[in-house]
Amino acid sequence: MTHVVIAKVWEIPPGERKIVVPFRGRAGIGVFNVNGDFFALRNICPHKRGPLCTGELTGRIEAAAPPSGHAAEMTVDGDGEVLRCPWHQWPFEIATGRCLVDPKVRVKTYPVRVVGNDIVVDYDE
């Protein structure tokens, strides 16, 4: 197990991210602060290898029901917890790497720890 100190905790406030390159390849990783919790994702979209971690943040957009005689009641659940790839706009859940439009697709995640004031990412050699 290798440990890499990514940043001091104050460098990535909630809602922000840091792209770290290189990290096991030139594309690097993105380290995200989602409401105080840190997550790290490989910066390669599993769809077409786009720079996933540079995409827009969003949430899980849902509708209580399809439009009918009543409103569809559309909501954004967990705003800031979902990342959209800048290339094809596929949404990924930051905490799990799960793709929200294709359950077979998942981006690689790395465990993140906070040690003192350091944000540390672990990976296997």
Add this chain to the structure above:
Amino acid sequence: MPTSQPAPSTGPAAVSGNGQSPRQQVSVLDRPGTQHPSSPQRVIDCDIHNEVSSKEDLMPYLADYWRDYINNSAFTGPSADDYPRGAPTSARPGSVPPGGRAAGSSLQFVQEQALAPFDTEIGVLNCAYRVQSVKQEDLAVDLATAANRWQIDEWLTPEPRLRGSLVVPSQVPARAAEEIQRFGEHPQFVQVILPVRSYIPYGSRFYDPLYAAAVERDLVVGIHFGGAPGHPPTPVGWPSTYLEEHAGMAQVFQSQVISIIAEGVFDRFPDLRMALIEGGFIWMPSLMWRLDKEWKGLRSNTPWVRRPPSDYIREHIRLTVQPVGAPPDPRYILQTIEQMESDSMLMFATDYPHWHYDDQDEAWPVALPEPLNGNIWSENARAFYRL
């Protein structure tokens, strides 16, 4: 639930539109009715036209007020004439009955020319009487009722092999729903027929009362070539020729499928089944690919669409085979079916009395493997229409 209808098929097919695709790992052999692929070819013809030849056919079924109104006006019937009567594609040779009546208006000719050549077990009639084009809504409603009573008396009662499609005033969905409730229990009506050219796209919630009634009465909603809603039949304006309209109708079908999926019709009505009739099918794989692709990136536009569009299409939608595209190599047709990733989506149709082929051996231009062959000729329709 209508009690006088034949028992719906049971098993997984009955849950929601009989949708099975190879992707779902459900064998078509699990379905009722598909156990005899080697017996003589059974044929279910999903598109036979029964034409109202003139307003006189319906006069006996109309109230005195409308008879008076029609006799004292220039009204000759709905203005939509989907097929130029003189065009050779509109009437195959010998299909025009004596006395100047419209091709497709004679039961005897349908029996002799559509049912007999294939020894057709069941024929689904698609009455193209376009009450949707009548702007006087009450007249449109009563013309629909008259057309449906006429179908029962002149077609369904005398010929038990036939099934009917209800003519409904879809421009007034609540009244269309009444029409569906009025006749929905008749055991020979299996479908509600809508012209593919609509005033408002069929995905709109505007049509909810119509769809709810169709689901309640266990009827398929069939979307069929034609109609005259006032819009051009192309999205770029009025074409100059029948060729353009005829060949270009496939894009109208695609527009309706896109609307129906995106507006969540199958999320609102999980038991709704839709048939696309006389629109061809070669275009369907590319539409599924494009819709699936864009849905992934634009999922937030339509969050109620919870599955890839092609999943809904395979589950809820069937297509009749005529007019089949005529690729330079007939094997391309098999490739197209493979691209659909389903052997359950296509249903045989002659489109009688329209002209598509001059020999019944040509009706389907490529040899099909089993069970695809049996599925297309009869079993997909049997399961979908619950025949």
